[in-house]
Amino acid sequence: MKFNLFICIALILFGCNKQPIEDISYLNGYWEIEKVTFPSEETKTYKVNTLIDHIQLQKDSSGVREKVIPKLDGRFVSMNENEDFSIEKEGEKLFLTYTNEEDSRKEELILLTQDRFGVKNAQNKEYYYKRFEKFSLK
DSSP, rough: HHHHHHHHHHHHHHHSSOOOOOOOGGOOOOEEEEEEEOOOOOOOOSSOSEEEEEEEEEESSEEEEEEEEETSSOEEEEEEEEEEEEEEETTTTEEEEEEEEEEEEEEEEEEEOSHHHHOOOOTTTEEEEEEEOOOOOO
């Protein structure tokens, strides 16, 4: 009986660990990388970012991810590095699938809120982003 109770508690704790993704439109906007977690559980944290990702969703579950450089006046300069992607659901999981002439890759969307998102790639690296805040000269 105690073993069954332990299993139930463990399932509840670990099953509730992931936050459900409620609104995919939260992906729209400017994002800067916050940290990368490696399969070895080592983490690399980024304090300053010179490149920002601009994500723009379309109505058909596709989108574009563009690399931009933020300027002090609040504008952005495009690096002309765009990646088209589609959002695909497999079971209960959502994936960003990138396909171009040279490559095809898939990232699992593991976190999405108004202020943060995270993806996991095929190498089990987890990339976490926070919403970019424009520079303030005040």
